[in-house]
């Protein structure tokens with residue numbers, strides 16, 4: 228599908244429910260535009276009637292009356308009012324429809340993102356996803372609110388004025404339109420220049436944001452290494468590019484309106500000159516001649532407005548089409564597929580990985596022929612050098628990704644046969660990087676079981692060794708977490724994650740031990756919390772601590788995505804292989 232078609236399909240899908248409102252708006256625009264192009268005729272009529280009246284006044288015996296003049300003026304006022312009313316009403320409806328439709332788009336996009344695979348989030352930067360909601364949807368809104376409305380109303384106005392002018396006087400119509408090809412070409416050149424500058428500005432802003440993002444994220448390293456001055460210096464060229472591009476963009480965008488105004492004034496002079504010439508040389512009577520000039524003076528002023536408006540909306544329209552394409556592309560990306568419909572029950576036998584092959588990207592295998600068997604209630608410790616594939620194994624157990632080959636079974640049923648939600652209810656994950664939401668501490672712990680009672684939440688926190696700390700805070704469990712990093716240490720965040728997992732009472736536990744340096748007291752707390760959560764539970768642990776490894780029922784050693792050794796601590800020491808080497812090197816991995 229080409230880009231324009233895709234964007235139009237996206238717009239139409241969201242505008243369809245508002246067809247009634249849009250029809251009323253279209254009718255109002257039609258009415259308003261009709262009144263707008265009709266009003267000058269009454270203005271011309273009023274001038275003609277006034278001239279007739281003045282002539283009659285000076286002609287002895289003639290009957291002079293102003294009633295026709297008044298009638299023409301009233302008609303003109305009525306039509307101008309009607310035109311304002313139509314445009315105001317349609318503008319009101321269009322802005323309501325646009326904000327409602329964009330609200331639906333925002334909602335649809337967010338809901339769709341919730342269905343995306345982990346793979347999608349792996350391969351898309353957070354900032355890029357966020358910009359779909361900010362700049363892309365803003366551009367879509369602007370286009371809906373202004374551009375589409377303008378195309379319709381200004382397009383109608385343009386055609387209507389031409390039609391009126393042609394029906395009034397072919398010669399005068401041609402005179403009024405004579406400058407328009409030049410005006411259109413000039414406008415298109417300016418708009419094209421402005422577009423190039425806007426594109427450069429967007430590119431430069433993206434680079435600038437990327438730089439700011441990186442510098443803020445690395446603030447601690449920056450301070451530690453004393454590189455602030457260099458950071459400021461490097462900021463300058465990014466800033467300069469944005470400044471220069473926006474200045475040029477503004478220059479070209481700002482040029483359009485005064486230039487069109489200039490064309491309009493020049494046109495006015497031409498119309499007055501030719502109009503007078505035509506009247507004088509065609510032997511028209513005074514009243515009709517003046518009326519014709521007044522009508523065409525008004526049309527010539529109105530005529531350039533649609534040209535300038537229609538060319539000015541080219542850029543916002545382009546931005547909106549790009550935005551709509553980006554969003555439609557995200558919506559078209561595959562969602563997580565729920566292949567199975569079996570309800571995962573309580574674990575009876577155990578979990579088995581059999582000859583598992585897996586790659587994040589085709590042709591770059593990460594796990595090769597991995598087989599691990601864990602019986603119910605047992606604990607497997609995964610150890611191995613960094614990048615050996617430990618986290619990847621964990622990702623597969625929760626079906627964040629599907630396998631290239633082999634199988635993972637939960638009580639002899641492949642994971643793909645289970646309904647995803649039911650499977651994930653049985654699996655609990657404690658990630659190394661703990662995630663804390665902007666909610667109260669209680670709601671954070673009850674995240675996986677929102678209907679948990681106060682007592683259940685506190686019992687979980689006690690088992691996770693974090694209850695005392697929570698109670699030391701002024702608002703206890705009701706403390707609102709805003710900046711998680713300033714409220715909790717890394718160790719405490721992991722304790723909170725453990726409490727969250729304990730509360731969901733998972734059948735299969737996946738635990739990635741925090742490696743970050745935690746003080747010995749917190750480390751001991753984490754150890755006890757882990758023991759509490761693992762007790763009588765089937766668990767896979769990415770183990771970094773000796774104590775965890777020693778108490779594992781089975782240790783699986785991964786290297787370059789392959790299982791190279793497997794067994795109990797003693798068995799592996801007896802083998803005197805890779806594990807024994809690591810162990811004797813004081814478990815530095």
Ligand SMILES: Nc1ncnc2c1ncn2[C@@H]1O[C@H](COP(=O)(O)OP(=O)(O)OP(=O)(O)O)[C@@H](O)[C@H]1O
Nearest residue numbers: 349587588593611612613614615616617618619620
């Ligand atoms: N989302 C991803 N997309 C692409 N490649 C990935 C992704 N996650 C991990 N990898 C790659 O897969 C390999 C194994 O990574 P994994 O995180 O499983 O190792 P690990 O043993 O857990 O390492 P560590 O102990 O450092 O956490 C690495 O080469 C890594 O670069």
